[in-house]
Amino acid sequence: MNIDKLVLSAMVIGLFAGGASAAEPIEGQWKDGSVEVVAIKACGDSFCLTMTTGKYAGQSIGKLKGKGQDYAGEITDPGNKKTYSGSGTVEGKTLKLTGCALKIFCRTEEWSRL
Numbered sequence: 001m002n003i004d005k006l007v008l009s010a011m012v013i014g015l016f017a018g019g020a021s022a023a024e025p026i027e028g029q030w031k032d033g034s035v036e037v038v039a040i041k042a043c044g045d046s047f048c049l050t051m052t053t054g055k056y057a058g059q060s061i062g063k064l065k066g067k068g069q070d071y072a073g074e075i076t077d078p079g080n081k082k083t084y085s086g087s088g089t090v091e092g093k094t095l096k097l098t099g100c101a102l103k104i105f106c107r108t109e110e111w112s113r114l
Contacts (some may be wrong), residue, residue, distance in 0.1 A: 004013065025090040026071055027066070033109040040064075051078060064088055075099045 014062035026047050030038045036054040038061065040047050056078035064073035064086065075086030075097065084099035093113040100106040 024067055026058060026066070026088065026095065028094055029114040030111040031114055032111050037114065038111070046073065049075070062086060 024042070024047065026040050027042060028040060029052070030040060032038050034054075036056070037052045039050050039052045041050070042048075043063070046063045048060060048064045049064070051057050051059045051061055059078050060076070061078050062073060062075040064071040064075075066072055066088075071089045072090040073086055073088075074083050076083045077099075082101075084101055085103065086097060086099045088095055088097045095111040095113070096108060097111060098106055098108040
């Protein structure tokens with residue numbers, strides 16, 4: 001293999017490796033305010049929240065859009081199945097999620113990255 005092909009191969013591998021590690025800060029496993037674990041994964045142009053442990057394991061509990069630190073969308077309470085407008089902010093290993101009914105009655109929870 002000549003040096004040009006070697007350099008080109010290294011550049012291509014570097015491009016793919018860089019793209020693969022460019023996950024959004026919100027993606028990953030989070031422990032919610034109780035003892036349950038929630039997975040947040042990219043789904044289309046949004047991020048889907050799915051319970052992975054406990055009574056509601058496998059249940060979708062929200063969808064948020066955004067990038068960087070700030071996200072907004074809908075969050076569903078798995079207990080009563082009600083959906084609220086929601087927003088989230090990632091600060092290091094903490095995700096602050098706020099759900100609001102009628103934009104007046106709001107509740108904020110802090111989740112921890114696992």
